[in-house]
Amino acid sequence: MTLLRAGPSGAGSATLTIMTSTGTSTLSGTRSGRGIGATVSPRDPVLDAMAFSRGRFAVAAPGEPTLYLPSWTEISRVIEDCR
Structure with missing residues (x-):
């Protein structure tokens, strides 16, 4: 599963930091023409943390x-569909 954060185009490595009500995860990613993308396993705990975060992440x-x-709830649905 790829998480993509839109932004200016570029090349090279970059990081995405996901902050939820249960913790913080830093993901290694790459810059592309569309922004920064980080690939995670559909079973990665960061996805559950995003889905079940209290209010926002x-x-x-x-x-x-x-x-x-x-x-x-749309986030939970997408995660479940990818599993």
């Missing part, structure tokens, strides 16, 4: 504004 990338996203 955050996605941070170096040099980009932090995104604060609601943990709506």
Whole structure:
């Protein structure tokens, strides 16, 4: 499963930091023409942390504004469909 954080195009490695109500995970990713992408296993615990976070979770990338996203049921549905 690929998590993509839209942003300016570029090349090279980058990180995505996912902050939830249960903890923080840093994912290794790469920059592409669409932003920063990080690939995780569909069973990665960070996905459950995002789905079950209380209220919101955050996605941070170096040099980009932090995104604060609601943990709506759609996230859980996508994760379950990918499993």
